[in-house]
Amino acid sequence: MRIDIITCLPRLLDSPFSDSILQRAQKKGLVEVNIHDLRKYSTDKHQKIDDYAFGGGAGMVMMIEPIANCIRDLQSKRAYDEVIYMSPDGEQFTQSIANQLSMYKNIIILCGHYKGVDERVRQHFITREISIGDYVLSGGELAAAVVSDAIIRLLPGVLSDETSALTDSFQDDLVAPPVYTRPADFEGMVVPDILLSGHEKKIDDWRFDQAVKRTKKRRPNLLK
Template sequence: MRIDIISCVPNLLDSFFAHSILKRAQEGKYVEVVVHDLRDYSVNKHRSIDDYAFGGGAGMVLQIEPIAGCIRALQAERAYDEIIYLTPDGELMEQKMVNQLSLKGNLIMLCGHYKGVDQRVRDLFITKEISIGDYVLSGGELAAAVLADAIIRLLPGVLNDETSALTDSFQDNLLAPPVYSRPFDFEGNVVPEILLSGHEAKVEEWRYEQSIKRTKERRPDLLK
């Protein structure tokens, strides 16, 4: 998989992709992540990429020309399965969506900024609009990082234990059960005995029951 991220503040993403699982995924050639500076595609000598909105009002708008130039330059090099715009009014990001995107080959993620992008960008280029929650960020970079992280960890070979991602919360519309590690007894708080029984079937049954219980308590809407 290749993920191209278009941003007007690309340095915000440097650290995010340079550590931990995301770093190992790139080093292992499971994914290639390339961040593009939108200002490199500016059509004027000042490298500006935004302007006032027609009709007035507060806030600046990202212009269509630099964005179109960047997307078209990328499309000239390879085919893309989705061109995603990270925006608060997009489709709410859920695990099922992430699962589907993890099966794609190449993705472009466009980060919004200021008051957003010229609507013609969305009409002409964008194939999918995604929101990571009902709130507004200063830009789409953090949202792109969240989406990329959720996708990359699902790619075969990225996680040490390939079954780990399959048992995450939301994969089966249930929250994950509680987990425990050493020590067995911490100040009188002990690990449930069933987890030390060595009986795999009973352990899995206990975990499933705990998932249902936790989901009923915290996210009953998922059980619908």
């Protein structure tokens, strides 16, 4: 997989992709993440990428020309399955969407900033708009990192135990059940006996039951 992220603040994305699972995935050649500085695609001598909104109003708007130049340059070299714009009013990001995107080969993610992008970008260059929640961030960079993380960890070979991702919360419309580790008894706080029984079928049934109970209590909207 290849993920190309377009941003006017590339350094914001240095850390998320330089540690832990995302770093290992890149070193193993399972994913290629490229960060593109939008200012390099500006035709202005000062590398300007934003301007005042037509009609007035507070805030600046990201210009269409640098964005179009960058997207067209990338698309001239390969075909992309999606050109995603991170936007507060996009479709809500879910595990199901992450699963779908993890099957793609090439993805572009455009990070918004200021008051957003010129509407013509959304109309003519973007194929999908995604939001990570009903709130506003300073820019789309952190949201792009969230989406990328959720996608990359699903790629075969990224996690040491590939079944781990399949048992995460939301994969089956349930949140994950409680988990425990050693010691089995800490200051009188004990692990449920069933988990120490070694009876795999009973343990699976217990975990499913706990997942349903926890989902009913915490996220009842997920239950079908």
